[in-house]
Every structure is written in structure tokens, then in C-alpha cells.
Amino acid sequence: MLGALCLAWSLALGLSYPQSHGRNLNATGSWHHLGSAGTLDEAEVAQRCADEGGFDAVTLDETGTMLFFKGDVVWKGFTGPAEPINASWPEIHGPVDAALRIHRLDHPDVHDNVFLFRGKRVWAYAQGKLRGGYPKLIEKEFKGVPGDLDAAVECHPKECAAETILFFKGSQVLSYDLKTGVLKEREWPAVANCSSAVRWLERYYCFQGIRFVRFDPVTGSVPPRYPLDARDYFMRCPGRGHGHEVRPNATVRARYDRCSGQPFQAFSSDDSGRIYAFRGGLYFRLDSHRDGWHPWALSHTWKEMQGEVDAAFSWEDKLYLVQGSQVTIYRSGQGYSLVEGYPRPLQAELGVASVDAAFTCPHSHDLYLIQGSLMQHVDLLQRSRGPDRTLTPPHSRVDGAFCTAKGVYLFQGSSFYHYASVNELVTAAVPAAAQDTATTFFQCPATGGEGGPQRPPHQG
Structure with a gap:
């Protein structure tokens, strides 16, 4: 539980106030805990907290748990041990390229489904079960979108002009309107080369290896003080984070x-x-x-x-x-x-x-x-x-x-x-x-x- 508490404090203070880096308000209150806690062995800590690589994909699932994909494993929540990807999604064999939880209020059968992208195909899951007709070719499901993606994230109405998906492939940033099927390319150099991306609490994050930026999903602008290290905000790593020296009254x-x-x-x-x-x-x-x-x-x-x-x-x-x-x-x-x-x-x-x-x-x-x-x-x-x-x-x-x-x-x-x-x-x-x-x-x-x-x- 402590890891989730630390993350909650560090995100609430750190992402709102990036200048407060170096502090950790280690509270004992009751927090919404995303994922199971557990003891990580040294090999797993090394895999999760490596200096290079970062995550292959990041998304929230239907229940709001943050999913971190890397290689053949997935971490569910901000703490806890890794699990094989195919233990939860048996149809997926090997790493995923991108993942997102789709937002489509006008299509309740699709709304909040989890989409996993690998190579030229996409799998869609509802309540953890593969939907009929999947996997499909990405270019068939999302006309004009290429395969072998690096990242994807949904954009909600009122944050974007419509229900939209942002796709990332190398320096390309593609905006796909789910209602009209219109695909547009964005010139967003600050958020290009995303290895993974996620929307969380109306904020959009592009991970570039082990570092990340917060970006505006309409303009692609990035606030000052980014990029930041994901190990100080999105995971529990020895010697990282916001320390324990400051405790609030x-x-x-x-x-x-x-x-x-x-x-x-x-x-x-x-x-x-x-x-x-x-x-x-x-x-x-x-x-x-x-x-x-x-x-x-x-x-x-x-x-x-x-x-x-x-x-x-x-x-x-x-x-x-x-x-x-x-x-x-x-x-x-x-x-x-x-x-x-x-x-x-x-x-x-x-x-x-x-x-x-x-x-x-x-x-x-x-x-x-x-x-x-x-x-x-x-x-x-x-x-x-x-x-x-x-x-x-x-x-x-x-x-x-x-x-x-x-x-x-x-x-x-x-x-x-x-x-x-x-x-x-x-x-x-x-x-x-x-x-x-x-x-x-x-x-x-x-x-x-x-x-x-x-x-x-x-x-x-």
C-alpha cells in the first residue's frame, strides 16, 4: 500500500508542482489503490527500474487499474509483481506495441474496451474477454493507420474536439476521429517518438523511454520542467522517488x-x-x-x-x-x-x-x-x-x-x-x-x- 500512497502524494504534488521534486508526503490516509501490492525480487526490480527502455505500452483497464507492459510481462498497478501478458490475455503471445482504453459513449458495446496492438493487428477486450471478430488488421479497424505502432491514447470530447485516438509511430503523430474516420497528421516535435502514452485523470502523458512529458492533446504543447523520470512518479524503485525526509503534520x-x-x-x-x-x-x-x-x-x-x-x-x-x-x-x-x-x-x-x-x-x-x-x-x-x-x-x-x-x-x-x-x-x-x-x-x-x-x- 505504501507504494501507492507515495505515488498518490508524488503525483498530486509533483505533477501539479514539478518544482517540488525531492519531497514526499508519506501519508497514512486511505487511498484508492491501483493494483495489488507485493514484494519485488531483485531481478524484477532491475527489469522494472532499468535506466534504459521504459515500457512498451501503458493504459488503464476497464476497472481503472494502470497497466504497464514490458516484454512478455505486465504490471497491474503502481506496485506489485509482474505477470505474463498471456495470463490475462491468452491470445497475445509476446510483447505489445501499444495499448489504450477506448472512449466511445455513442457505442456502449465498445466503450471502455481495452485495445492491444501488436504488429499489424489489434485485439479488443471487453471485461477481459476477447471480442468476436478480433484480432483485426489495424488498417481495417482504423482506416489509414499503419501497423507496428509505438503508442496510442484515446482523447475524450471536451479535451479534443471529438472522440479521437492519437497514434504515435516514430516522429509521426496521427489523430484519428472515431466518428468520421478522418485521419490527420500532427506536427508535434515535443511529443514525437513516444514509446507509450496514457490518459489519466484528464491529463495526457507521452513516455519517451524511461522519461515522460505531459502534453496538450489539441496543440501538442508541453509545460515547462518536462521531461521527468517515470521512476520518480509511476513506479516504486529503490533510491528513487520523493524520499521520506519530509512528513506533513x-x-x-x-x-x-x-x-x-x-x-x-x-x-x-x-x-x-x-x-x-x-x-x-x-x-x-x-x-x-x-x-x-x-x-x-x-x-x-x-x-x-x-x-x-x-x-x-x-x-x-x-x-x-x-x-x-x-x-x-x-x-x-x-x-x-x-x-x-x-x-x-x-x-x-x-x-x-x-x-x-x-x-x-x-x-x-x-x-x-x-x-x-x-x-x-x-x-x-x-x-x-x-x-x-x-x-x-x-x-x-x-x-x-x-x-x-x-x-x-x-x-x-x-x-x-x-x-x-x-x-x-x-x-x-x-x-x-x-x-x-x-x-x-x-x-x-x-x-x-x-x-x-x-x-x-x-x-x-
């Missing part, structure tokens, strides 16, 4: 630990199903829990942001982040981009000086602002304000709120309260039953407090 550990019970200052949800939880300059993604429960600095996604978020809401593909008396707006197209002229005063934008929580419901222009025990309706189209409503006790103060097709969720301390609709919230004679936020939303072990486990109310 209990307050810092609690802030990074989703199961600590420490309250969140804000939540947001949008029409595409993304749900964010904000705490102390960090955010967690609730809707992508399958790929890990890692905390990230605000600047990881919203590069101009730092400090605490007091309230957040989405409307018309824009995310509004409130900090004190200021509001900052980001367009949420292919990644997030700052709207020109922001931040600006909250009073000028919404007619209020401060707010404890805010939410909009899916595909609605009705905004609800909560300050103390009062909730006010704002029509975002007309910019008109309705009368204040007094919330049912004990909602004298709300830390955060969001709304999905399943209703409204109000958060206070370590608990939340669910109402089936806004109308049910404002007309309730008694408060809804308190439920435990960590248990329900973050799949933490039950602590015996109020509220039993249930499926998180994710959209999409």
Missing part, C-alpha cells in the same frame, strides 16, 4: 485524505457529469473515482487559481469559482480557459457581497445562492433576483452544495443532506436525514456515524 494529512472527515468548502457539478469537491486549495474529482481518489492543487486544472474556493457552480459550459468577494469564470471546453476580465467583484457579477454555497441544476439557468440560513434564487438569463428563502434548521450555515438529476445535496461539516428537488428543499418542514460524506461520496470505510453506504450520485 496531521492537519496537512487530513486535508489531503478524502476519508479524514475534514469538511469541504465547496462543491460543483456540471451538465457533463463532472463533480468537484474543494478543500484548502485542493480539489478531488468525484465522478472519476475509478481512476483514483487523488487530490490536486487548483492550478493543476485552473492554472491562475490558488487559495481556498468558497463556492462554485456551472452554467452554459462555464465554471464559476468564488473566493471571498471575487468570482473567476472558466470556459470548460477543451480543458479550462480563463474568461477575459476575470476575476471581478461578486457584487458586480451576481449582486451579492459574499456567499457560502451556490448551485445550479442540470440544464437550468436557475442559480441558488446560500448565505447563512438564507437561500436566494437568481435567474441567470434575466439576471433577476427572487425573494430570500429561509432554509429548514439545522441549515443555519452550509459549507457547500451541488445539484444533479437525483436532487440537491447540502454539505455541513462531515455530513450531507439530500433533497429530491429544490422545491422539496425549500418546503421541507424538517431536515433530511444526515448522511456521512466520506462514506457515501468517497467510498471510505463506515465509521459508525450517521448514514450508511450507498452509490454516489454521479451523473452521466
Whole structure:
């Protein structure tokens, strides 16, 4: 488990803040563990942590476990021993050239399948089983794409213009539109010669041997301070990584630990199903829990942001982040981009000086602002304000709120309260039953407090 913990801390801090190299926050909190832990013998450590070569392919599987292919073996997760490739995929004999987990929401039978590429053929697996009709020639499955690839990675809508696959072969970078079948070549010298590639938590990584870069899947640009060594971030290697000399105090550990019970200052949800939880300059993604429960600095996604978020809401593909008396707006197209002229005063934008929580419901222009025990309706189209409503006790103060097709969720301390609709919230004679936020939303072990486990109310 320690290896996964170290990776979570190093990625959360290292990939968000590359300049923090040399530190390791070795927490003891409960983390989503990708892959089984185990003791690696010296021969296997030498194979996994060699100075040369890197991996043949990297992808996530259907369950969110990271797969690292090298030669005839695969590592499942960031720690643990190697397994023969054909133990999981008996039809594959020998090394693979590339691998990806495909994203095709309009084709549920294909969505989240794992594709393995070898030579001129491709194999497609659903829930670990080879799909009928495979293997196929790569050029037949993806018209115009050559065989003997070096790497491949899927690109999701809103990050690319459409559901796309990026293929890498030597200095060639090819973009394949899954819907239209159009193939385009990209001139991306910084991400050419990828030996493997992967999308993880809306970030794209190209491995060039044992080193890697993070890149923009639309422009091919690479942030400063890359490339970095994969052995400091993606695997456990003796003498590598972020050391053990710095240990955070209990307050810092609690802030990074989703199961600590420490309250969140804000939540947001949008029409595409993304749900964010904000705490102390960090955010967690609730809707992508399958790929890990890692905390990230605000600047990881919203590069101009730092400090605490007091309230957040989405409307018309824009995310509004409130900090004190200021509001900052980001367009949420292919990644997030700052709207020109922001931040600006909250009073000028919404007619209020401060707010404890805010939410909009899916595909609605009705905004609800909560300050103390009062909730006010704002029509975002007309910019008109309705009368204040007094919330049912004990909602004298709300830390955060969001709304999905399943209703409204109000958060206070370590608990939340669910109402089936806004109308049910404002007309309730008694408060809804308190439920435990960590248990329900973050799949933490039950602590015996109020509220039993249930499926998180994710959209999409």
C-alpha cells in the first residue's frame, strides 16, 4: 500500500508542482489503490527500474487499474509483481506495441474496451474477454493507420474536439476521429517518438523511454520542467522517488485524505457529469473515482487559481469559482480557459457581497445562492433576483452544495443532506436525514456515524 500512497502524494504534488521534486508526503490516509501490492525480487526490480527502455505500452483497464507492459510481462498497478501478458490475455503471445482504453459513449458495446496492438493487428477486450471478430488488421479497424505502432491514447470530447485516438509511430503523430474516420497528421516535435502514452485523470502523458512529458492533446504543447523520470512518479524503485525526509503534520494529512472527515468548502457539478469537491486549495474529482481518489492543487486544472474556493457552480459550459468577494469564470471546453476580465467583484457579477454555497441544476439557468440560513434564487438569463428563502434548521450555515438529476445535496461539516428537488428543499418542514460524506461520496470505510453506504450520485 505504501507504494501507492507515495505515488498518490508524488503525483498530486509533483505533477501539479514539478518544482517540488525531492519531497514526499508519506501519508497514512486511505487511498484508492491501483493494483495489488507485493514484494519485488531483485531481478524484477532491475527489469522494472532499468535506466534504459521504459515500457512498451501503458493504459488503464476497464476497472481503472494502470497497466504497464514490458516484454512478455505486465504490471497491474503502481506496485506489485509482474505477470505474463498471456495470463490475462491468452491470445497475445509476446510483447505489445501499444495499448489504450477506448472512449466511445455513442457505442456502449465498445466503450471502455481495452485495445492491444501488436504488429499489424489489434485485439479488443471487453471485461477481459476477447471480442468476436478480433484480432483485426489495424488498417481495417482504423482506416489509414499503419501497423507496428509505438503508442496510442484515446482523447475524450471536451479535451479534443471529438472522440479521437492519437497514434504515435516514430516522429509521426496521427489523430484519428472515431466518428468520421478522418485521419490527420500532427506536427508535434515535443511529443514525437513516444514509446507509450496514457490518459489519466484528464491529463495526457507521452513516455519517451524511461522519461515522460505531459502534453496538450489539441496543440501538442508541453509545460515547462518536462521531461521527468517515470521512476520518480509511476513506479516504486529503490533510491528513487520523493524520499521520506519530509512528513506533513496531521492537519496537512487530513486535508489531503478524502476519508479524514475534514469538511469541504465547496462543491460543483456540471451538465457533463463532472463533480468537484474543494478543500484548502485542493480539489478531488468525484465522478472519476475509478481512476483514483487523488487530490490536486487548483492550478493543476485552473492554472491562475490558488487559495481556498468558497463556492462554485456551472452554467452554459462555464465554471464559476468564488473566493471571498471575487468570482473567476472558466470556459470548460477543451480543458479550462480563463474568461477575459476575470476575476471581478461578486457584487458586480451576481449582486451579492459574499456567499457560502451556490448551485445550479442540470440544464437550468436557475442559480441558488446560500448565505447563512438564507437561500436566494437568481435567474441567470434575466439576471433577476427572487425573494430570500429561509432554509429548514439545522441549515443555519452550509459549507457547500451541488445539484444533479437525483436532487440537491447540502454539505455541513462531515455530513450531507439530500433533497429530491429544490422545491422539496425549500418546503421541507424538517431536515433530511444526515448522511456521512466520506462514506457515501468517497467510498471510505463506515465509521459508525450517521448514514450508511450507498452509490454516489454521479451523473452521466
